[in-house]
Structures are given as structure tokens and as C-alpha cells.
Amino acid sequence: xELIEAIVxxxxxxxxxxxxAATGELVTExxxxxxxxxxGMMIVGAACGFGGAWLTGSIFIGALxxxxxxxxxxxxxxxxxxxxxxxxxxxxxxxxxLGVGLSGLIGAxxxxxxxxxxxHLYIPGLTDIPLIGRVLFGExxxxxxxxxxxxxxxxxxxxxxxGLILRxxxxxxxxxxxxxxxxxxxRTFAVMFGGACAGLAGAYLPLAYTPFFIPGMTAxxxxxxxxxxVFSSWRPGRLVIGAYLFGAVTILQLHAQGWGVGIxxxxxxxLPYLATVIVLxxxxxxxxxxxxxxxxxxxxxxxxx
Amino acid sequence: xxxxxxxxxxGLLLAGSxxxxxxxxxxxxxxxxxxxxxxxxxxxxxxxxxxxLVKELGDKIETTYLENVPEGPDAERAIEQLVRAxxxxxxxxxxxxxxxxxxxxxxxxxxxxxxxTGYKRDKNMSTYSAKWYQGRYIQGLIAAKxxxxxxxxxxxxxxxxxxxxxxxxxxxxxxxxxxxxxVKIIWANTWFxxxxxxxxxxxxxxxxxxxxxxxxxxxxxxxxxxxxxxLAFGQDSEMIKFGPKTQLTSxxxxxxxxxxxxxxxxxxxxxxxxxxxGGLDSHMFAMAPYTNMPDDVKKIAEDAQAAITSGKLHPFxxxxxxxxxxxxxxxxxxxxxxxxILGMNFYVKGIDDKLxxx
Numbered sequence: 001x002e003l004i005e006a007i008v009x010x011x012x013x014x015x016x017x018x019x020x021a022a023t024g025e026l027v028t029e030x031x032x033x034x035x036x037x038x039x040g041m042m043i044v045g046a047a048c049g050f051g052g053a054w055l056t057g058s059i060f061i062g063a064l065x066x067x068x069x070x071x072x073x074x075x076x077x078x079x080x081x082x083x084x085x086x087x088x089x090x091x092x093x094x095x096x097x098l099g100v101g102l103s104g105l106i107g108a109x110x111x112x113x114x115x116x117x118x119x120h121l122y123i124p125g126l127t128d129i130p131l132i133g134r135v136l137f138g139e140x141x142x143x144x145x146x147x148x149x150x151x152x153x154x155x156x157x158x159x160x161x162x163g164l165i166l167r168x169x170x171x172x173x174x175x176x177x178x179x180x181x182x183x184x185x186x187r188t189f190a191v192m193f194g195g196a197c198a199g200l201a202g203a204y205l206p207l208a209y210t211p212f213f214i215p216g217m218t219a220x221x222x223x224x225x226x227x228x229x230v231f232s233s234w235r236p237g238r239l240v241i242g243a244y245l246f247g248a249v250t251i252l253q254l255h256a257q258g259w260g261v262g263i264x265x266x267x268x269x270x271l272p273y274l275a276t277v278i279v280l281x282x283x284x285x286x287x288x289x290x291x292x293x294x295x296x297x298x299x300x301x302x303x304x305x
Numbered sequence: 306x307x308x309x310x311x312x313x314x315x316g317l318l319l320a321g322s323x324x325x326x327x328x329x330x331x332x333x334x335x336x337x338x339x340x341x342x343x344x345x346x347x348x349x350x351x352x353x354x355x356x357x358l359v360k361e362l363g364d365k366i367e368t369t370y371l372e373n374v375p376e377g378p379d380a381e382r383a384i385e386q387l388v389r390a391x392x393x394x395x396x397x398x399x400x401x402x403x404x405x406x407x408x409x410x411x412x413x414x415x416x417x418x419x420x421x422t423g424y425k426r427d428k429n430m431s432t433y434s435a436k437w438y439q440g441r442y443i444q445g446l447i448a449a450k451x452x453x454x455x456x457x458x459x460x461x462x463x464x465x466x467x468x469x470x471x472x473x474x475x476x477x478x479x480x481x482x483x484x485x486x487x488v489k490i491i492w493a494n495t496w497f498x499x500x501x502x503x504x505x506x507x508x509x510x511x512x513x514x515x516x517x518x519x520x521x522x523x524x525x526x527x528x529x530x531x532x533x534x535x536l537a538f539g540q541d542s543e544m545i546k547f548g549p550k551t552q553l554t555s556x557x558x559x560x561x562x563x564x565x566x567x568x569x570x571x572x573x574x575x576x577x578x579x580x581x582x583g584g585l586d587s588h589m590f591a592m593a594p595y596t597n598m599p600d601d602v603k604k605i606a607e608d609a610q611a612a613i614t615s616g617k618l619h620p621f622x623x624x625x626x627x628x629x630x631x632x633x634x635x636x637x638x639x640x641x642x643x644x645x646i647l648g649m650n651f652y653v654k655g656i657d658d659k660l661x662x663x
Contacts, residue, residue: 006511014504104341111343114528114547210499210525212547215341217523219498250501254508257491258458264661265464265492 001131007251008135012143013209015247017042017201017218019146021225022232022239023153024197029229030157031190032170034298035077036092039222040099041195042202043215045070047103049203050213054110059118062207063142063200070199071192073099078191082184085300096222104215117211118142140208142200147240149197154236166190170294173301183301198222231280233292238283246276332572334358335392336370337383339399340497346522346541347496347558348372351398351421353542354560361565365572376401384409388416394571396564397421400465406430417576419567422467424647426578433563433581435589437467438474438646439613440556441518442620443592443606444538445478447553448516449486450602451536457488458509460519460526462496464661468520470649472656474620475518478609480655489514490658499525510535516553527551536597543593554606555593562588582643585614621646626654 021038028035048069053062073095081091118140121127126137157163166186168176173183201221206213224246232238253268284292336355340348355368369392374383380402387395388409396419397406403423410418410430418430426432448457457479461468472490479486489512491505498521506517506526510533517530517537524547530537531548539545539555563581570576583589592610595603612618623635628651636642652660 003511006507010504010507010511014500017500104343108343112345112546117532205500210503210523210528212499212524212528214345214499214523215343216497217499219495219500221500251504251508254491254505255512258489258508258512258514260489260658262659266494266661269492269494 005131005134007255009139010251011244011247012135012139014250015243016143016146017204017209017221018225018228018246019150019240019243020142020201020204021198021222022228022243023146023150023236024194024201025225025229026232026234026236026239027153027157027166027197028190028194029297030170030234030294031166031187032173032294032296032299032301033081033187033191034088034092035074035081035095035191035194036089036226037073037077037095037099037222038194038198038225039218039220040096040102041070041073041198042099042205042222042225043103043218044073044099044106045199045202046205046217047107047202047213049199050115050206051106051110053115053207054113057115059115059207062115063203066199066203066207067196068199070195070197070202072195073199074191074195077195078188081300082187082191085302088298088300100216107213107215110213111215112212114212115206118208142204142208150236150240157236167294170296173296173299177301177303183303187301198225201225228276228280230293231277231284233280233284234294235292238280241283242276242280245279246272249275331365331367332394332568333390333392334366334368334568334571335387335390335395336368337374337380337387337395337397337399337402338370338372339374339376339401340522341372342370344497344522345524345544348398350542350558351396351560354558354564357561358564358568362568362572366568374402378405381405381408384418385412388413393417394419394568394576417571426580428578431567431577431579431581433583433589435558436582436584436646437556437590438470438620439584440590440592441471441474442478442613442618443609444518444554444556445475446482446609447595447598447602447606448475448518448536448538449479449482450605451553451598452483452486452516454513454515455483455486456512456514457486458506458512458514458517459488459490460502460505460509460517460521461490461492462521463494464492466647466649469652469660470621470646471520473625473649473653476653476655477620477625484655486655488656488658490656492661493521495521497522499523502526503529506530506537507533524548539593545593545596550597552593553597554595557591557593559588559591582647585610586616628652628654628656630654 045066049062049066052065077095080086081088123137127133169183169186177183228242232242249272253271338348342352371383394417398421400422403425406418406420407425410427420432422434423432493501502521503525506529515535519526519540524544527537527544527548531551537551539552541558545552595606619640621641625633627633
């Protein structure tokens with residue numbers, strides 16, 4: 001029983017950065033913008049988040065630093081891809097390369113330092129409930145925030161007028177423009193939201209997961225978040241399933257190795273990717289029968305005046 | 306006015322040519338690094354070695370390094386770039402640079418190359434590596450003494466001979482203290498992913514391991530062990546900062562003396578292509594201070610270190626029994642020979658796990 005609890009706790013921690021980054025990218029892509037710079041925004045968020053927490057001693061301020069850093073990075077993207085209508089794929093890739101270099105520069109001063117990681121919540125009574133207490137009420141605040149955020153995004157996209165307009169920009173920017181909506185401004189906000197989430201996701205790593213900063217510590221999680229958005233067919237519900245499934249299989253394959261199940265470890269390491277792709281593809285085929293990508297995803301829009 | 310400007314320009318020209326001349330006199334030495342210098346592990350230690358070199362011979366040489374160079378075709382370009390920049394001795398510091406280094410070496414016979422941890426050599430290409438399994442043996446002794454649960458946790462990177470020989474040396478040592486010692490092995494299939502290394506450490510601890518050993522590069526596992534009140538060994542560099550009450554010792558890569566020796570040979574014109582595989586005796590690596598253990602365990606570790614250094618103790622002393630219970634052929638007389646250790650692809654008896662790919 002204790003082992004199950006330990007596994008679930010590890011899964012929550014491993015899935016949270018993926019869910020946070022993917023949530024932001026989902027909103028960005030729903031507005032019709034493909035930002036491949038998630039990894040770059042994450043790693044800068046990690047460097048600045050750690051720096052903030054290290055300088056001030058506050059995890060909360062660290063998280064804010066991460067959010068601001070991710071947002072600033074996304075503004076660079078917005079300026080190029082939206083303002084100057086540069087190719088989005090190229091700009092996004094460039095943003096990742098920029099982010100990896102920049103984070104090394106920012107982080108150079110505090111490589112090797114350590115901080116006290118984010119506290120785990122403790123609510124007397126609730127956290128003490130056997131088995132579910134620590135899972136539901138005893139993780140760090142980021143874990144619960146990421147879940148609240150995706151619920152909020154779902155409500156926003158499907159239950160508010162603003163969400164409808166954002167989706168309209170993503171599906172047909174010409175019509176949205178003709179109806180008088182400021183497509184580029186809306187997309188800029190969506191890109192900034194994506195940057196803020198990626199920055200927070202990056203900051204989660206040094207603030208709660210492994211409380212130190214090392215260049216390159218995101219180790220490809222931004223790319224996984226991007227893939228999750230595609231495989232979830234741009235739906236928040238499936239995104240949660242995908243992120244937790246990926247986290248769960250990642251942790252379980254490590255445990256399976258420890259138990260000595262005898263399956264080659266190379267295959268086990270590939271399992272999270274395989275399992276997530278298969279499940280999400282099955283899900284999307286069962287319901288809608290095909291992709292539901294925003295129709296204007298990745299296309300450049302220059303308003304005619 | 307005009308005259309003074311001219312004089313100034315002439316002066317600058319002169320100064321420029323003088324500094325260029327002195328730079329030309331200096332031997333240029335280049336380094337290719339796999340990770341960022343700030344990785345706190347593998348690349349960091351190579352750069353510590355480079356700095357020692359600069360400190361010792363800084364007036365005679367000039368060093369350049371390229372960090373974050375991926376293994377594979379890109380490496381070839383990076384190495385060639387160093388050659389074109391006038392470097393006469395180039396150290397390529399990761400296994401995956403082996404073929405790119407060889408290719409560039411064939412193209413530039415007048416430049417000398419040194420490749421770390423590989424096995425391909427040429428007239429102008431040396432290899433160098435360290436017998437880290439000696440350090441792993443000492444760690445195995447400490448681990449068996451310090452483990453209360455009798456279960457050790459081992460995080461591997463990739464199932465290559467260097468890592469496998471490390472696991473075997475650890476277990477052979479641990480068995481001399483506790484014949485029933487168990488080891489749980491998790492392959493991360495990466496050298497560097499702090500999050501995944503932390504997850505692997507959590508999984509091992511949750512499954513009952515109380516001493517964590519790693520052959521991956523970040524201090525994440527050390528930090529998790531520290532958080533959970535367990536013990537751990539560092540890797541490549543000093544990691545005690547991440548577990549002041551956790552680190553037992555760490556194998557420290559000390560490339561400095563080797564780099565100094567090779568550059569001195571280059572300066573003296575006596576550089577030859579060689580295969581260097583040094584152990585504790587030749588200071589290719591060192592053990593971090595033995596901490597967080599009682600004096601008797603410390604003494605066992607120190608005695609073993611002395612015995613290995615003097616050559617009295619060999620971690621792979623025959624007979625070595627394989628997992629199937631059969632004795633491994635003893636090619637080195639009293640010990641396994643270098644080829645058997647450098648190509649090790651089997652687990653010894655006592656490991657209840659299957660080597661991936663076997």
C-alpha cells in the first residue's frame with residue numbers, strides 16, 4: 001500500500017511540468033499559432049525561477065520569476081511570428097536554441113547552489129487520511145495549481161465567449177478578422193499565456209522536482225509537452241489523460257526495472273512514448289474519427305486594412 | 306596633430322604584431338566538451354583538468370574549448386574548426402567522438418589528437434581513460450557495510466561495458482562483506498536528465514534500497530537520497546553539497562595531471578600515440594573524502610584503496626563467477642585481463658537481474 005502511494009506521488013510530480021507546459025501550448029495552438037519554442041521557454045523559466053528563489057529565498061517569487069521569464073521569451077516569438085509574420089516553425093525552433101543558450105548564461109552564477117524545495121501541503125486531518133490523504137492534500141502547490149489551470153482553460157475555451165473567439169481565430173482567422181476581432185492581439189495574448197505556462201513548468205523543475213539548477217535540466221520535456229498537445233487532439237480533457245499516462249508509465253517502468261521484470265530497459269524507456277501515443281490516438285479515433293487540429297494552425301496572418 | 310595620429314597608428318600596429326608574435330609562439334591546445342561546463346559532472350571535471358593545465362603551463366600554451374558539442378557528425382565539424390584555428394593538440398572528451406576524431410586525425414596528420422574513453426587509435430591519435438571500477442570496488446565495500454536493509458540501489462546510464470564492469474566490481478566487493486547482498490538496478494537510458502535520475506532514485510528507495518549508487522551525471526539522486534534520509538555515492542565530481550549527511554564518497558575524475566603530462570610531451574616534441582588506462586596508482590581519478598561513516602568502515606575503505614593502489618588487490622581477481630554459476634575464463638593470469646574488463650558484457654553471480662540485451 002505504501003508503495004502504491006509512493007508511486008502515485010512520484011507520478012504526480014513527474015507529470016506536472018508536462019501538464020503545465022502542454023496547457024499553455026494548447027491555448028496558443030487553439031488560437032492558431034504553433035510555437036515550437038516550448039523547450040526554450042521552459043529552460044529559461046527554470047534558470048530564472050531558480051535564480052529568483054535563490055536570491056529571495058521564496059519559492060513563490062521564484063515561480064513568478066519563471067512565469068515572467070517565460071512570458072518575455074514568448075514575446076520575442078510574438079514579435080517575430082505575429083508582428084513581422086516570420087515563419088512560425090523557424091521562429092519557434094530559433095526560440096528553443098536561444099533559450100538553451102540564454103539559460104546557461106543566466107544560470108552560470110548559481111550552478112551548484114541548492115535551495116529548499118517547495119513545501120508539501122499539510123492540512124491537518126485531510127493529509128493524514130490513509131492512502132489518499134497525501135495524494136489529494138499532501139503534494140506541493142504546483143501539482144494542484146496545474147490541475148486547476150487545465151480546468152480553468154477548459155471552462156474558458158468551451159464556456160466563455162472569449163474562448164469561442166480565441167478558437168475562431170485558430171480555425172479561420174480571415175473570418176474572425178472580418179467580424180472585427182483583433183486576431184493578432186488575441187493571438188499575442190494566447191502566445192503570452194503559453195509562455196507563462198512554459199516558464200512556470202520550467203521553474204517547477206528546480207523549485208520542486210530537483211532543487212538545483214543545471215543547464216539543460218529540462219531534458220526534452222518541452223518537446224514531450226508539444227507532442228502531448230497534438231496527441232490530445234487539442235482537447236484539455238485528453239491532455240490531462242496524456243500527461244498523467246506519460247508520467248505514470250515513466251515511473252512504472254523504473255519500478256518494473258527495480259523489480260527485475262526482465263524486459264529490456266531500452267524498450268521500457270520507450271514505453272511512455274508508445275503507450276501515450278497509442279492511447280491518445282485510439283481515443284481520438286473512437287470519438288471524432290480523425291484530427292481536430294485548429295484549421296489555421298501555423299499559418300501566417302497579415303490583416304489587410 | 307596628423308603626425309601624432311600616425312605615430313599612434315604605428316604604435317598600435319607594432320603592438321598588434323608583437324602580441325601576434327607571442328601568440329604564435331604559444332602552443333594552442335583545444336578541447337571538445339559534451340555537456341555544458343556547468344553540468345557539475347563529466348564535462349565540469351574535464352574543465353577542471355584544463356584549468357589545472359592553464360595554471361601549470363599558462364605562459365607556454367593557449368587553450369580553447371567548445372562546449373555542448375553533440376556526439377556524431379556535428380562533432381567532426383567542431384574538431385575541424387579547432388584544427389583550423391591552429392590548435393596543435395586536441396582533446397575530445399567523450400566516447401561518441403571516437404569516429405569523428407579518427408576521421409579528422411587522418412585528414413590532419415600534423416595535428417595530435419587525444420580521445421577519451423575510446424578504443425580506436427592512430428599515429429597521431431591517442432586514447433585515455435581511467436579504471437573507475439577500482440573506485441566502484443571501494444564503494445561496494447562501504448555500501449555493504451552501511452546498508453541496513455541489505456539492498457543497494459544502482460542507477461545505470463546505458464548497459465555498456467564501462468557501466469557493467471562498475472556494477473560487477475561493486476557487487477563483488479559487497480559480497481566479501483555480506484554474501485547475501487542484493488542490488489536493484491535501474492537503467493535511466495540517459496547520461497543526464499536530473500528529473501529522471503531523481504525518479505529512479507525514488508523508485509529504488511521505495512523498493513527498499515537504502516544506499517544509492519549512480520552512473521549518471523547529475524546530483525539529483527544524491528539530493529533525493531538526502532531528502533529521504535538515505536546514503537549515496539557521488540559521481541564524477543564532489544557532490545557533498547547536495548547531501549552533506551548523505552555522501553559516503555565519490556569517484557572524482559582528475560584529468561589535470563594527465564593533461565599536463567601530455568602537453569609537456571607535446572612542448573618537448575616527444576608526444577607519441579599511446580593508450581593510457583590509468584587507475585588509482587596513476588591518479589587518473591581520486592576518491593572524495595570518506596564521510597558519513599564510522600571509523601571502522603572508513604578504515605576498510607582506506608585499506609582497500611591502498612591495496613588497489615599498490616596492486617595487491619584486484620577487483621576482478623579470479624575466480625570470477627558469472628550469473629550462470631560458471632567460472633569466467635581467467636585470461637589475465639590471476640585476474641581478468643584488460644580486454645575482458647573493457648568489453649564486460651555479463652553480470653556476476655549474485656545479481657538477480659538480466660543484463661539488457663543478453
